Amino acid sequence: MPVRVVESSSPSQSSGQDPNSGHASPPSCSLLSVGRCFAGTQNVSSFQKDEAWKVNVRIHGCDLEHGYLCGTMEALNVPLADTPVVTFWEGEIVDAKNYTFFTGKWEATPEDDIKHWSKFQSFTPLLSQIEADGGKSLDLSNYPYIFMRWKEQYFVNVGIDCGLTIAGFYYVCFSCSDGSISGFYYDPNSSPFQKLELKCSNGQQLGFTFSSYELQ
Template structure:
């Protein structure tokens, strides 16, 4: 789910006024009256108090009709007062490139550590990606856990995942019992998120640099048990995850609002059997 803040009508209005002064000066230099455009802008300025996003679209349409280039204007976030530059706004529209480690059949192996006070458990875990749709920021797969106390066989669950991409999903969850506070608390435990935190807080859970960021951030939500449903485990919570695009390593943190144990997941990518040294040549046929 996406959340976001609407731009401040005051911020848009102030930015527009400065831009209109520049446009009017340019028009005067070119001896173009532009009376119709200015009149329409005046009408829009008189309204739009209740619908700032529609207000901004109307302004963009009118400003786009001017016969000379219009510089992008800065928008304020209503909740924080933080000003977003045109470059930042454009960055929100550019989702991260597809990650080579997120593809059908990719397998990861590692461990999940569950800490109960001074005691702890370690489970071996295998994750297999069963499907990915980068355009929608979604993936799915299975998570198989071994060595679970009181379970004679491995426990397998099916999960659905969201890729944080600014377009389909943001850093703010807004479901599964999570809130902005719990989101920021868990994301901030990843060292790579520290440099993103300030803008994420100011931009409704988005960050303009994700398209060129080394790491991919995800959420995985287990939906049902494939086998081992008789065990004492629950799947009420979900995972916050950070994947390194270069190494393929994944760090994960499990969040369940009704459970207190600290759970951490660490995974490493595994090369599929038979893939070693496999290559394809290119032949041009006349």
């Protein structure tokens, strides 16, 4: 939710399986499940300023079979907002079955996709196969990282005049080993490569809590 400004295992490959029916779901991971919370920062630096917001994320829904998840994101120290700003987002899990590495919407071109995914070191072993066939023959079911796109849908507790934009989306990489999350925000009208860094904050039943909001 930025201000608008104007390492890895080798992947396996499927053997001729139908990409619409032969791919398994991403690895089941207890750290990516309903109720999990993550805390960290989003860097919103631009040429005029260097700033990082504190960010909390909670997972509210996760359906690996259909490549879907959703949650809320809370930015705590937004300069133009009197209170923490909460947004509701929906996610697409890249599994070569429901969603591929190519976004195909939200003003993102294939070149934008490759440029952003390549920011993740864990993506490097996948690149050659994606360049060859779009990644349709990749089997990511045992890969130690889960790649996703998060798209904020609406503001939960503030109006659209809060000084933020949710026009773009996040390229996200989730580590199944420790629950850490890295992400980069994409919006042609915002400063590029705003980095999101989160760590699981309730692995030992600890962490933060959100205020109570009703999601509709």
